[in-house]
Amino acid sequence: MSNALNSTLEWQQEDRDHHLHPFTDIAQLSKKGVRVITRGEGVYIWDSEGEKLIDGMSGLWCVNLGYGRKELSDVAAKQMNELAFYNTFFQTTTMPATALATLLSEVTPAGFNNVFYGNSGSESNDTVVRLVWRYWDTKGQPSKKTFIARNNAYHGSTLAGASLGGMGYMHKQGPLPLAGFEHIEQPHWYFNGGDLSPDAYGLVAARKLEDKILELGADNVAAFIGEPIQGAGGVIVPPDTYWPEIQRICRKYDVLLVSDEVICGFGRTGEWFGCQSFGFEPDLMTMAKGMSSGYIPISGVMVHDRIVEVLKDSGDFNHGYTYSGHPVSTAVAHANITILRDEGIVERVKTDIGPYFQGRLQEFVDHPLVGQVRGRGLIAAMELVKDKETRKGFEKVGEVGMICRNHCFENNIIMRATGDAMLLAPPLVITKTEVDELMEKAHMCLDMTAKDLGFM
């Protein structure tokens, strides 16, 4: 039996012996040993050696409210004592499940008044696939089955999630994607835009969707799915022209539009949902992560009234999870969203801390390694490149990002690297002083990386 008195070395050995980590090279981690995280408060976490780290990634893009909010643990304890579980299958509900559904209909854009619950972003994207298939079957257009997504998109790690996603390194380990999942170019102006202005390139990238629909035949295409800003793919912020054009094309060919709001939702971009920041109106939205600020697993699909109207004629929907609408998860999510709303946290990202954060990041534009700084609200990336003049990246993509990420980890700042882009998405409650600390440490680690490479 383990106890709190175990040393870090003992924890590392137990972990090595018994714990398989996600997206991790088992042998490599075993050699190195895990870092044991023990405590969190606000934007900080501590490890078992007593080191204090500033968390520039909100855990895994999820701890929007920051760590240690006692209101959330109180709600969980109270709900567990009162009713730890009941299902929503047997024509039953629990008060928290229904109350959260009502609250979600208030904070989501007009026309979204119904939620289907899951426990993870991946599960909710699976639900989207099942719901959309039912929709077209009910409409008498059963041939509309294919989903179109983007290269380098992340939609989760289940079979449907990984198929919707455009991650080559995941597909390679399957036979993936499954049949019926197609991909188009991602709207990454910096590397793909050539001599075009960002706005001109945004239209070009969007029209790849039209090309794909025409290639497959509109009668076969069920839906297009995208993250408003691609998160795990490297915080790819599309040009402003992109999403309105995508919407125009979807409507023209009667293709449903799905916004994967798992990262962008709940204030990350300065609006409640990313689609509001980019001016489009999806038919379905998936949400997870910030929905509970990561305090407990929960996810949902918000379904627009125009889709619900059709589904009402479709009989039983043979899909669901034991924990769909779990009373403890929904109670915690309700408390989280109430705090986000009542403390004006989303508004603050839009008008105050978001602009401050993005403004300070602009200082990195002159750094010898940084080719582009991009972001919105409290999500951003710095693209590290070999040649700023020609927008040319490093030959072996990911090597420099890893060097920088390791400097960060050793210097107690959490930044994630995707390829050679350094990513930041701090808790939405971060203060200006804490942003300053984040920037100072990021600067130091970028300088260390530049020196390693002989750029400084």
Ligand SMILES: *Cc1c(COP(=O)(O)O)cnc(C)c1O
């Ligand atoms: C994290 C993520 C998912 C998957 O969520 P899980 O809870 O890990 O299953 C889906 N979509 C996006 C955009 C994500 O960032």
